Amino acid sequence: MLSNRGTEWFRLSPLEGAAPPHHRLYRVEVGTDGWDRDDDDSRRSAPVHRTELGRVPIRDSALAALCRHLALWQERFTPFECVLTPEQDGNQRLTVRVGPDPGVIHSRDKAVFCVVYTAGIGMEARWSFVVDPSCLRELVEGRG
Numbered sequence: 001m002l003s004n005r006g007t008e009w010f011r012l013s014p015l016e017g018a019a020p021p022h023h024r025l026y027r028v029e030v031g032t033d034g035w036d037r038d039d040d041d042s043r044r045s046a047p048v049h050r051t052e053l054g055r056v057p058i059r060d061s062a063l064a065a066l067c068r069h070l071a072l073w074q075e076r077f078t079p080f081e082c083v084l085t086p087e088q089d090g091n092q093r094l095t096v097r098v099g100p101d102p103g104v105i106h107s108r109d110k111a112v113f114c115v116v117y118t119a120g121i122g123m124e125a126r127w128s129f130v131v132d133p134s135c136l137r138e139l140v141e142g143r144g
Contacts, residue, residue, distance in 0.1 A: 001139040002133070004110055007033045008129035012063075013054060022060050028094065030115055030127040051125065053117060055075040056094055066096055070140045073098055074133045077108050085091070093118040106130050109117045123129060 001010050004015055008031070015025040033052035062084045069080040079099025094117050101112035113135075114128040 001105070001113075001135055002122075003113070003129035004132045004135060005130070006111075008127075010113065010115055012058070013102075017055070019057050023057045023062065023086060025055050026058050026117075028056050028106070051127070056092065056096065057086055059086055067140050070098070070136045073111070074136055075142075077111065079091070079111070091119060098136070101128060104128055104130065109133065 003009065009029075011027075011029040013027040013029070015027055017025050019025045029050065029052050032048050034048035062082055066082045066084065066128040069082060072078060073076075073080065079097070081095060081097045084094045084096060094115070097116070098111050100106060101114060104112045106112050110130050110132045112128050113131040114126065116124065116126045118124045
């Protein structure tokens with residue numbers, strides 16, 4: 001899924017491998033594209049920042065709930081939060097939030113899409129960017 005500006009992105013890629021029942025393993029990628037100044041073709045973009053989480057178990061039901069919330073947001077602009085990882089997995093937690101964020105300029109129909117990853121006791125990473133209904137529609141329809 002791309003941000004409203006088209007430079008920030010979030011991807012879930014299914015992986016093969018053993019996962020708990022009713023879960024799949026995913027590679028989670030979050031990043032920002034910019035202009036590659038070392039390239040002769042100045043119109044080409046390249047990742048400026050890219051973070052990859054290699055093997056994250058995501059509940060099938062949570063992914064379905066996320067899609068329902070994303071579709072509903074396009075109609076009502078109601079903020080929501082979905083925890084995608086298993087509740088019993090205390091080692092890692094992946095959460096997606098859509099709605100207002102006081103630290104990011106946004107509007108009612110251009111919400112902040114926030115991905116929060118927590119591992120263990122003391123590690124947390126957070127990525128946020130602005131999205132509009134078309135960004136979320138592409139994600140729900142499987143094109144983003």
